[in-house]
Amino acid sequence: MYNSPFPPWTPQLVQDEIDALKHEPGALLPILHAIQDRFGHIPREAVPLIAESLQLTRAEVHGVISFYHHFRTSPPGRHVVQICRAEACQARGARALESHARETLGIDYHQTTADREITLEPVYCLGNCACGPSLRVDDRILARVTPERFDRLVDELTTQVLKVS
Amino acid sequence: MTTRLFVPRETTALALGADEVAERIEAEAEARGVEVELVRNGSRGLFWLEPLVEVETPAGRIAYGPVAPEDVAGLLDAGLLEGSATSPLCQGPTEEIPYLQAQQRLTFSRIGVTDPLSLEDYCAHDGFRGLRRALGLDSQAIIDEVKASGLRGRGGAAFPTGIKWQTVLDAPAAQKYIVCNADEGDSGTFADRLVMECDPYLLIEGMAIAGLAVGATQGYVYLRSEYPLAQEIFNEAIARAEAAGYLGGDILGSGQAFHLEVRLGAGAYICGEETSLLESLEGKRGMVRFKPPLPAIEGLFGQPTVVNNVLSLAAVPFILGDGGQAYADYGMGRSRGTLALQLAGNVQRGGLVELAFGTTLRQLMEEFGGGTFTGRPLRAVQVGGPLGAYLPESQWDLPLDYEAFAEVGAVLGHGGVVMFDDTVDMAEQARFAMEFCTVESCGKCTPCRIGSVRGVEVIDRIRAGERREANLALLADLCETMVDGSLCAMGGMTPFPVQSVMKHFPDDLQRDAQPR
Numbered sequence: 166m167y168n169s170p171f172p173p174w175t176p177q178l179v180q181d182e183i184d185a186l187k188h189e190p191g192a193l194l195p196i197l198h199a200i201q202d203r204f205g206h207i208p209r210e211a212v213p214l215i216a217e218s219l220q221l222t223r224a225e226v227h228g229v230i231s232f233y234h235h236f237r238t239s240p241p242g243r244h245v246v247q248i249c250r251a252e253a254c255q256a257r258g259a260r261a262l263e264s265h266a267r268e269t270l271g272i273d274y275h276q277t278t279a280d281r282e283i284t285l286e287p288v289y290c291l292g293n294c295a296c297g298p299s300l301r302v303d304d305r306i307l308a309r310v311t312p313e314r315f316d317r318l319v320d321e322l323t324t325q326v327l328k329v330s
Numbered sequence: 331m332t333t334r335l336f337v338p339r340e341t342t343a344l345a346l347g348a349d350e351v352a353e354r355i356e357a358e359a360e361a362r363g364v365e366v367e368l369v370r371n372g373s374r375g376l377f378w379l380e381p382l383v384e385v386e387t388p389a390g391r392i393a394y395g396p397v398a399p400e401d402v403a404g405l406l407d408a409g410l411l412e413g414s415a416t417s418p419l420c421q422g423p424t425e426e427i428p429y430l431q432a433q434q435r436l437t438f439s440r441i442g443v444t445d446p447l448s449l450e451d452y453c454a455h456d457g458f459r460g461l462r463r464a465l466g467l468d469s470q471a472i473i474d475e476v477k478a479s480g481l482r483g484r485g486g487a488a489f490p491t492g493i494k495w496q497t498v499l500d501a502p503a504a505q506k507y508i509v510c511n512a513d514e515g516d517s518g519t520f521a522d523r524l525v526m527e528c529d530p531y532l533l534i535e536g537m538a539i540a541g542l543a544v545g546a547t548q549g550y551v552y553l554r555s556e557y558p559l560a561q562e563i564f565n566e567a568i569a570r571a572e573a574a575g576y577l578g579g580d581i582l583g584s585g586q587a588f589h590l591e592v593r594l595g596a597g598a599y600i601c602g603e604e605t606s607l608l609e610s611l612e613g614k615r616g617m618v619r620f621k622p623p624l625p626a627i628e629g630l631f632g633q634p635t636v637v638n639n640v641l642s643l644a645a646v647p648f649i650l651g652d653g654g655q656a657y658a659d660y661g662m663g664r665s666r667g668t669l670a671l672q673l674a675g676n677v678q679r680g681g682l683v684e685l686a687f688g689t690t691l692r693q694l695m696e697e698f699g700g701g702t703f704t705g706r707p708l709r710a711v712q713v714g715g716p717l718g719a720y721l722p723e724s725q726w727d728l729p730l731d732y733e734a735f736a737e738v739g740a741v742l743g744h745g746g747v748v749m750f751d752d753t754v755d756m757a758e759q760a761r762f763a764m765e766f767c768t769v770e771s772c773g774k775c776t777p778c779r780i781g782s783v784r785g786v787e788v789i790d791r792i793r794a795g796e797r798r799e800a801n802l803a804l805l806a807d808l809c810e811t812m813v814d815g816s817l818c819a820m821g822g823m824t825p826f827p828v829q830s831v832m833k834h835f836p837d838d839l840q841r842d843a844q845p846r
Contacts, residue, residue, distance in 0.1 A: 190631060191593070193613030198555075198594055219613075232615040232772075233596030235555050251517030252712055255762070256675035256750045257703065289599060289716075289766065291556055292520040293342050294748070295377040295673060295680025304558045308345035 169281075170243055171205035178203070179211045183218045193219060193229055197236055206237045241284040242277040244322050247301040250287045253294035258311075262298045263287075265312040269319065282323055332365040333411045336384040336391070338442065339370035340527050341559050342520070347399060348381040354402040355383070364411065372528020374442030375682030376429055382442075384424055387413035393421040429698055434660060435684045436648045436668050437641065438521075441528040447566055449574055452531045458576060460650030464539045465584045469499055472543040476646065478654030480666030485511055485602075485639030486714065486743040486819070488665075488732045491646075494636060497626035498544040501634035506546035508537050509611065509630055509637045512553040512560075513595050513602040516715025518674040518746030522640035524682055526553070526560040529644075530567035531576075534590060536643035538581060539650055540636055541588040549590045550630070552607050555597055565592055599716075599770040603818050604637040606772060617772045618818045639744070641670055662688035665731045675712075675748035676702045685730070692726040695749060706751035710759075710835065714743025716766050717823035719830035720750075720759060739826065756835035757843065761789040763827040771820060778821025781812040785828065793843035802839065806832065 172178075182199040186192050196215060200207050207230055216223045230236045248263055270278055270285060277284040293299040296308035302318065310318075337343075337352040352368055359366040376382060379395035383405075392413035394405060401419060408417040421427050435441075444451040452458070464472050477492030498506060510533065514522040525533050537549045553561055568590050571577045579587045593611055595601050601610045605619035608630050629635025645667060649657045658666045665687035671694060673680045678700035685694075691711065695701070702708050710720045719740040721728070728734050735742050750759075764785030771778045785808055792801045809825035809832075816822040832839065 191611050191613040194593065194596060194610065198596070225614075229613070229615055233598050234769075235595075235597035252716060252759070252762070253518040253674040253746075253748045255759075256748055256754070260758075288556060288597070289770070290515055290517045290519075291341075292514065292523040293345050294518045294520055294675065294746070295677060296342055296346060296380075297675070299345065301556075306341055306345045306559075308342060 168243065169205065169240060171203070171240065174200075174204040174208050174211070176210065176214060179208070179214055180218075183215055187218050193221070193226070197230060201236060204240075206240045209238055242281045244282065244303055245284045245286060245301075247286045247288035247291070249289070249291050249293070249297060249299040249301075251290040251294075253290075254297035254299055257297040257309075259298040262300075262310060262312060262315060266315055269316065283319070332367050334367045334369060334386040335411075336369045336371040336386075337381060338373040339446075339559075340373035341523060341557070342377050343373050343380040343382070344559070346380045346396065350399040351381045351383065351397050351402060354399045358402055358406055362406065366411070369445050371444060372441045372446045373524065374424065374430060375438065375524055376427065376679070377681040378679045379421065379427075382421075382424075383410075385410055385413050389413065389423065391424045393424040393427060394419045395421060429679060429681070429683075432697070433684050434668055434686050436657065436660070437532070437644050437670060438524070438529070438682060438684045440532065441524055441682075444529070446528050446530055446563060447570060449531065449570055449576075452529075456651060457531055457647075458535055460647035461535045461538055461576070462582070464542050464650050465582060465586070469543050469545060472539065472650065473499060475650055475654040476543070479645075479649040479657040480654075480661070480664070481642060481645055481649065481657065482665070482732070483639055484641035484645070484670070484744065486741065488742075491638065491642050494626055494638070495540065495543050497624065498546070498634045498636050501627050503634050505548070505631075505633050506544055507630045507633055507635040508540045508544070508546045508549040509608065509635055510537055510549065510551040510643055511602060511604060511607055511637055511639050512551050513607060514557075514640065514744065515554060515599040515602045516717075516744045516746050518712065518715065518748035519672050519744045520674075521670040521672055521682060521745065523557050523560050525640050525644050526557070526564045530564045531571060532644050532647060533564075533640060534567060534571050534577065536646040537590060538577065538588045539646050540638065540643060542586060544634070544636055546636065547587045547589060549588060550611060551590065551592045552595055552601070552611055553592050554595045561592060561594065568592065598772075599766075600772040600820055603820060605818070607637065608635070615772070617774045618820075620817070641744075660686035662686075662729065662731050663733055665733070669730060669742070669745050671730065671745045671747055673699045673747050673749070676704055676708075676751045677749045678703050678705075687731050688729050690727050690729055691721070691747070694730070694747065695726065699747075699749065702749060702751045704751050704753075706753065708749055709752040709754055710750045710756060712748040712750070712759075712827065713746065714741035715746050716763060717741070717819060717826055718743050718746075719826045720756065720834065721830070722834040724834075739829070741823070741826065755843075756831045756838035757789065757793050757841070760828045760831040760839070761786060761793070763824055764789060767820065767824040775815070775817040775821060777812045777815035778817070778824070781808055781816075781821060782824060784808060785812075785824075789828075792839055795842050798840065802832070
C-alpha cells in the first residue's frame with residue numbers, strides 16, 4: 166500500500182499556511198513554498214483561497230504556480246529523484262545516467278512510477294559540479310552517480326518502504 | 331587529551347559521504363577509548379580530496395583525503411590523531427597542499443578553516459572587521475572605499491559595484507533595499523553555495539555594510555531552491571547574528587538597523603537575471619523588466635535597490651577591512667582583485683580556485699585541474715555557465731580577465747569552468763544550449779521564447795543531414811536575431827555557445843547524430 170509522506174490537505178490547513186504569511190511583502194512565493202512543503206504539492210483548490218487572501222486573480226496565482234519548475238499541482242511519489250542535466254554533469258556522463266534512469270524506472274521526467282515510489286524530475290545544476298553526475302533524492306545530494314549506483318539507490322529507497330509497511 | 335578533528339559539512343563533501351565518515355570516526359574513537367572533538371567545518375573547496383579529514387596537531391592542521399568510511403579504522407591505526415604521515419591518504423599540512431598554497435584567497439580565506447556557524451570562530455579569523463570599520467564611516471566614505479577597490483559585479487555583467495551603490499545612495503527614498511542574488515544557476519558554479527554553507531557570516535557582513543553604505547535597512551537573499559543545505563545553514567547564521575547584535579534594529583549598538591531575510595526561489599534560471607529576480611521577490615512570475623528604470627532607481631517594490639551577486643557582496647568585508655587599495659592591488663587592467671574560479675565537469679582535481687585576475691585558462695586547467703578526470707585529451711571548455719562560449723584549445727591561453735574574454739566573444743560570467751574530453755559531441759552541446767533556453771525562457775520576448783524552439787529544430791535538421799548547408803545558414807541567422815533582439819542575457823547570450831560550436835567545432839555539425 167502506498168504511504169504518502171505528506172498529510173492530506175484540507176481547506177482549513179491550507180488557509181492556515183496562507184494566514185501565517187500573507188502579511189509579508191511579496192508573500193505569494195513563500196506561501197506556495199509553505200503549502201508544497203507541507204502537502205507535497207499545491208492542490209488546485211488552494212488557488213482560489215490564495216487569490217482571495219492576497220487579493221489577486223486566480224489567473225495570477227495560477228500563472229505564478231505554472232511559471233516555476235519547483236511547484237507541482239499533483240502529489241509526488243514517496244521520493245523525488247532529480248537528475249542534474251546541466252553541462253558539468255553532462256561532461257561526466259549524465260546523459261547515460263538519464264537514459265538508464267528513465268529505462269529502469271520505466272517513466273519519463275515529470276512522471277511517477279506506478280507504485281507511487283519515485284517521481285523523476287530534471288534539475289539544472291545542484292552545485293556539485295566537480296563531482297558529477299549528481300542527483301538529488303529528496304533533500305540529499307549524491308555525487309558520482311553511475312548507473313550501478315543508481316540501481317542500488319532505487320533498491321534502497323524501495324526496501325525502506327517494505328520495512329515501513 | 332582531546333584531539334580536534336575536522337570533517338566538512340558542505341554539499342559536495344556530504345554527497346561523497348562526509349556524514350558517514352564523521353559517524354565512523356566517533357564510533358571508532360569510542361571503541362578505542364580515545365577522546366576526539368569533531369568540528370564540522372566548511373569545505374576547503376578541494377573537491378577531489380573530499381571528504382577531507384583534518385587533525386589539529388602542534389604543527390598545525392594535517393589533512394587526509396579522500397577518506398571513505400571504511401578507511402577510518404586504518405587511519406586511526408596509522409596514527410591519524412597524531413598527524414602521522416604513514417597513510418597514503420595523508421596530504422600533509424593542509425595549508426601546504428599546493429592547490430591551496432598557490433591560491434590568493436581574499437574572499438575565501440576562511441572557508442574550510444572555521445566552523446561556519448561559530449561567531450567566535452568568525453571573529454577570531456578577522457570577521458566583522460570590515461563592518462566595525464564601516465560603522466565608523468559615513469555612507470559616502472564606505473562607497474569611496476568600494477570604488478577604490480575597483481570591484482565589479484561578480485555575477486556576470488561586471489558592472490562597477492561602487493557606482494551602483496552611489497546611484498542608490500543618491501536616490502532619495504524612505505525605504506531602500508539590498509538584494510543579494512543567490513540564484514547561482516550556472517552549471518559549473520558553486521562559489522555562492524560555498525560562501526553560504528562554509529562562511530555565511532561573510533555574506534551577512536557584506537550585506538550589512540552595503541546597507542550602511544546606501545541607507546538600506548532591509549536586505550533579502552534570493553536563494554535558489556536547489557541548495558537546501560545552504561538555506562539551512564544560512565538561516566541559522568542569520569538567527570545567530572541577530573541574537574549577537576550583528577543584525578537587527580541596532581547593529582553593535584550603533585543605532586543603525588539592518589534586517590535580513592532569505593527568500594527561496596522556485597527553480598527558474600531566469601530569476602538570476604536581476605529584474606526577473608525582483609519580480610519573483612515581489613511574488614510574481616519571474617518575467618524580465620524593461621530597463622530603464624534601473625533597479626538602483628526603481629527596484630524592489632518600486633524602491634531604490636542594490637542588487638548584487640553573492641561574490642560581490644562577499645568581497646566587501648575584505649575591502650572595508652583592509653582598504654580598497656589593498657584589493658585593487660590584485661588583478662590586471664580593469665579587472666581588479668580576485669576571481670573565484672570553479673573547476674568543474676570532466677576535471678581531475680575539481681574545486682574552488684581563488685586567484686587574482688590574469689592567470690590563463692590553461693594554467694588553471696593544467697596546474698590546478700590536473701587535466702581531465704577520464705585521462706582523455708581535453709577538447710572543449712565552457713566558461714561562464716550555460717550562456718558562455720565553448721573554447722577550443724587555441725583560446726586556452728586567454729588571460730582570465732573580463733575584457734580579454736569579451737574580445738573573443740566569450741564571457742567569464744560567474745567564473746565556472748566546465749571541461750569536456752574528446753568524447754564530447756559538440757553538436758549535442760549546441761542543441762542543449764537551445765533546449766535549455768526553451769525550458770528556462772521567461773517568455774516575455776519573442777527571439778528568446780520562439781527562437782530557442784526553432785533553434786532546437788534547426789540543429790536537429792542539421793544533425794539529421796537535412797539540407798545541412800542551408801540549415802547552417804539559417805542557424806547563423808537565427809543566432810544573430812536572438813543576440814540583437816532579445817530583451818535580456820537569456821536570449822541574448824544563448825547563441826554564444828551555439829556560435830562557438832559553429833565556429834570552432836564545425837566538423838561535429840557535419841556528422842550525422844548518434845542515435846539518442
